[in-house]
Amino acid sequence: MGTQYFGIQQQLNDGIRGLHLNITQGATASDVSLCYPDCNAYNGGSLRDTLTIVKNWLDTNQRDVVTIFLESALLKASPAAVLKAFADSGADKYVLMGKPAAAWPSLESMIGNHTTLVVFSDDAGLVAANPKGYFIPHPNTVLRLDGPFTYGAEWTCGPWNRRYESILVIPHYIVQTATYNGATYNNMPYPFNLGTTNGYQFEFHAITCRGGQSIWINFMEVDYYSEGDVKTPTLKLNALPYPNDNVANFYPQFFDATVEVVGVSASPPTLLASVSRLAILAACLSLTLVFDALRI
Numbered sequence: 001m002g003t004q005y006f007g008i009q010q011q012l013n014d015g016i017r018g019l020h021l022n023i024t025q026g027a028t029a030s031d032v033s034l035c036y037p038d039c040n041a042y043n044g045g046s047l048r049d050t051l052t053i054v055k056n057w058l059d060t061n062q063r064d065v066v067t068i069f070l071e072s073a074l075l076k077a078s079p080a081a082v083l084k085a086f087a088d089s090g091a092d093k094y095v096l097m098g099k100p101a102a103a104w105p106s107l108e109s110m111i112g113n114h115t116t117l118v119v120f121s122d123d124a125g126l127v128a129a130n131p132k133g134y135f136i137p138h139p140n141t142v143l144r145l146d147g148p149f150t151y152g153a154e155w156t157c158g159p160w161n162r163r164y165e166s167i168l169v170i171p172h173y174i175v176q177t178a179t180y181n182g183a184t185y186n187n188m189p190y191p192f193n194l195g196t197t198n199g200y201q202f203e204f205h206a207i208t209c210r211g212g213q214s215i216w217i218n219f220m221e222v223d224y225y226s227e228g229d230v231k232t233p234t235l236k237l238n239a240l241p242y243p244n245d246n247v248a249n250f251y252p253q254f255f256d257a258t259v260e261v262v263g264v265s266a267s268p269p270t271l272l273a274s275v276s277r278l279a280i281l282a283a284c285l286s287l288t289l290v291f292d293a294l295r296i
Contacts, residue, residue: 003036003223003224004225005226005227006226007053008053008054009053009057012057012061012066014225014226015231015234016225017066018066018068018219018221019054019066019068019069020069020071020221021034021047021069021070022034022035022036022037022072022073023071023072023073023077023082024039024072024073024075024076025075025076025077025078025081026046026077029078029081030078030084031077031081032046032047032048032077032081032082032085033045033046033047033077034046034047034050037073037187037188038075041180041183041185041188042180046085047077047082047085048088048089049089051085051089051091052090052091054066054068054117055089055090058094058116058117062111063111065107065110065111065116065117066116067117067118067119067120067219068117068118068119068120069121069122069138070082070119070121070126071122072121072122072123072126076125076126079123079126079129080129082126083129083130083134086134092132092134093114094116094117095119095132095134096110096115096116096118096136097132097133097134098133098134098136099136099137099140104166118136120138120141120142120167121135121137122139123135124137124139140164141166141167142167142169143162143168143169144169145157145159145168145169145170145171145209146158146159146171147171148171148174148187149171149173149174149175150174150176151174151193155172155201155204155205155208155209157170157208157209157212157213160212162213162214162215165215166215167218167219168215168216168217168219169218169220169221170205170217170219170220171221172197172201172202172205172221172222173189173190173197173222173223174193174197174223175187175188175189176188176189176190189223189224191223191224191227194228195227195228197228198222198224198225198227198228198229198230199228202220202222202228202230202233203236203237207237220234
C-alpha cells in the first residue's frame with residue numbers, strides 16, 4: 001500500500017517538493033525497487049522510472065528545487081545499482097554534488113547552476129561508495145523529529161539535542177499495524193480521520209515544533225496529502241497569498257471604509273487606530289516559517 005493517492009508527476013504538479021523513497025534490491029542485484037515496507041506489501045516500481053519522471057519534470061520547471069530522501073530497506077540495494085538508476089534516468093545532471101563545506105548555496109545559485117535536485121541518503125555505504133558525491137549523508141545533516149505517531153497520541157517535537165544538523169524534518173503522519181497479502185506489518189499508513197490530521201493539526205504541529213527548535217522548518221512529512229487541507233497552512237507558513245489572491249490585499253489600510261453621504265463629512269481615523277493597525281501588521285509579518293515539502 002502506498003502512502004499517497006497520486007503518482008509522482010501529479011505530486012510535483014501539486015507543489016510537492018520533497019519525495020521520501022524507500023529503496024530495496026529488486027529482482028536482480030542490478031535493479032532497485034521502491035517498496036514499502038517491503039515488495040510483498042507494496043511495490044512502487046523501479047527507482048530509475050521514478051527518477052526519469054523527476055528529471056523530465058525538472059526539464060520543464062527549471063526554477064524549482066526538488067529534494068529526495070532515500071531510505072534503505074533491510075534488503076539494501078547495491079550502491080552501483082542506485083548510481084546506475086541516477087545515470088540511466090538522466091537525473092544525475094541536476095544533482096547537487098555533496099553537502100557544502102560551509103553554508104548551503106542559495107536557491108537562486110542552485111537554479112543558476114542547474115543543480116536543482118538534492119538527494120539525502122541514510123545508507124552510509126551508499127554515501128561512501130558514491131565517487132561524485134550525489135548523496136548527502138542524512139544523519140549528519142538532517143534533524144528528524146519524533147515520529148511517526150499512532151492515532152490519539154500527542155504530537156511531540158523532540159529530540160532536543162541538535163548538534164550540527166541544518167535541515168529540519170517534521171514527521172506528521174499516523175501509522176497502524178495492518179495485514180497485507182497475509183503478512184502483518186507495523187508502521188503502516190493510517191488512511192482515516194485525514195480531515196483532522198491533515199487539517200488544523202498539521203498547522204498546530206508545525207508551529208509548535210518551530211517554537212521549540214532553533215532552526216526553520218524545511219520539510220513536513222505527510223501521508224495522503226490530497227486529503228484534508230495541507231495547502232492552506234503551507235501557504236500561511238511560507239507567508240504566501242492564497243490562490244486567486246495577491247499580496248496587495250494584505251497591504252495596510254490607513255483609512256476607514258466609509259460611505260459618502262451628501263452634507264455629512266467623513267472623519268479620518270484616529271492616530272491610535274492607525275498605530276494599532278501598524279502593530280497588527282508588524283506582528284503578522286514577524287511570523288514567517290519556512291516550509292518546503294511533504295512526504296511521499
